[in-house]
Amino acid sequence: MNMRILMAGASGFLGTRLADRFTADGHQVTRLVRRPARTPDERQWNPSAAQLDPTVVAGAEAVVNLAGAGVGDKRWDDDYKRLIRSSRVDTTTTLAVAIAGLPAADRPTVLLNSSAVGWYGNTGDRVVEEDAPAGEGFLADVCRVWEAATRPAEDAGVRVVRLRTGLPLHRDGGLLKPQLLPFKLGIAGRLGSGRQWLPWISMVDWLDAAAFLLARENVAGAVNLVGPNPVTNAEFTRELARQLHRPAIIPIPALALKVALGGFAHEALTSTRVLPGVLNRAGFPWRHPDLAGALHAALTE
Template sequence: MRILIAGASGFLGTRLTDRLTADGHEVVRLVRHEPRGAGQVSWKPSSGQLDPAAVAGMDAVVNLAGAGVGDKRWSDSYKAELRSSRVDTTATLAKVIAAVPADQRPRVLLNSSAIGWYGDTGDRVVEEDAPAGEGFLADVCRVWEAATGPAEDAGVRVVRLRTGLPLHRAGGLLKPQLLPFRLGIAGKLGSGRQWVPWISLADWISATTFLLGRDDISGPVNVVGPAPVTNAQFTTALAAALHRPAIVPIPGFALRIVLGEFATEALSSTRVLPGVLSRTGFRYQHADLPAAMHAALHGSVR
């Protein structure tokens, strides 16, 4: 397959690109600077600029672009960046895909989304048919997913990847937690009763490649592990994997002082199950948290 990827330099994009290339696919990266080789194409999603010739003839487009949700404190300007970095990229890709002649149009768009779609579900279990929740991230996800509309209307198979929290020592949820846990100065967040929708990095990559090849799957897909855990259980598993104690709980008020508005999202509970993946026969390498944690800390996936 010839696959065009936005966000190829990010934590997930880099590793997905490595896997696709190793599997024999031709990968072209969308970049925001001058191209530095045949495998790169320049674009400016903030102003909707992308040459349709870069999309024509591609078999698939994968969009993983978006500023990191936890990278900075949530000022009004950063919240605007979180939204625009997702919506602008998606809208640009979807409109250009729709504008390409039908016989040269990609067959599928895999577009990143997030379990933030569901908002705080408490102890309620949700699958892909659940409506959008409330809160900033849920609002972003709603607009983000809607931006794929032009591609879908043009007859392209669109899969919206509602990704949970991919686990690997090199990035994502785990990386910033490793040092405090190793120092024994970490613990559960708030009450610890909130649900955490994790997935191993290896399973995220496998699920994404699985969805690329399944012509019968479209719409939202929860890319999460099959056994969500509470934050307290997650904390215990991480501490055990590192052979360290986890006896310093972080109260909610402290998180709000440090993180500001983002603390509300960090303390929210999202009990999400992978309904589509389970029903379509996807097989997990790491179906429980201890296995995923071991792979995250000691596995070979870069």
């Protein structure tokens, strides 16, 4: 069924691709933008001031929110940490409150709201699924308030799906892009000990999962968007090096990461061994269940 979708964060790394995917699937996508609207498919809003025309929301059958400042885009200082938090909580709150404020007949049927596997904090070698409690650390705290901000829509009877995204793989962004040049120059290696678990997912599976969850009316709550076979950073490094036909023999010490990345270094060294329990139980059809296939697709498609 084709739907009218209102989308925040449609210009980002994931949002651009998801908006294109929804359009290709026959949906009508309206993009929320902070600047004045320039095209018929754009509507202006100001989430930092909680400003959103309720008629814009009333015209949608689904709302998708992927807005948020990139966690790996800049060195973390106190100002950037505040931006990471506010850019997620303000947008989610504005949308959820707007949805809840509409008459029941005018409300969208579903809100797909971005979250992250940062919810779990450092799990070490312990395997976790969606029923695990929030962990400790900055990103876990952000995810806790981020997900709580969806509550007004949920309390109003709207199906809310919290997309706990891992590390989507694509050569143009995310985890993979900044690693390609060092690997090609032969000056790359594992991060720290390399024993930390990486919750990767192929880009096509991430897009498929979002489309799957949009349509699957019996799925709500937290959903881990990660591949079914997590690997350690050392395993990831070896496989990437193999596919690029380059060595990966120079480990990056934890201390060097802390100097280069500031607060984000702690998250880069965090072990998150997460499984997609909800997607697996719902029968989601994985296209790239293993890292080798996911990396090949990320590098060539």
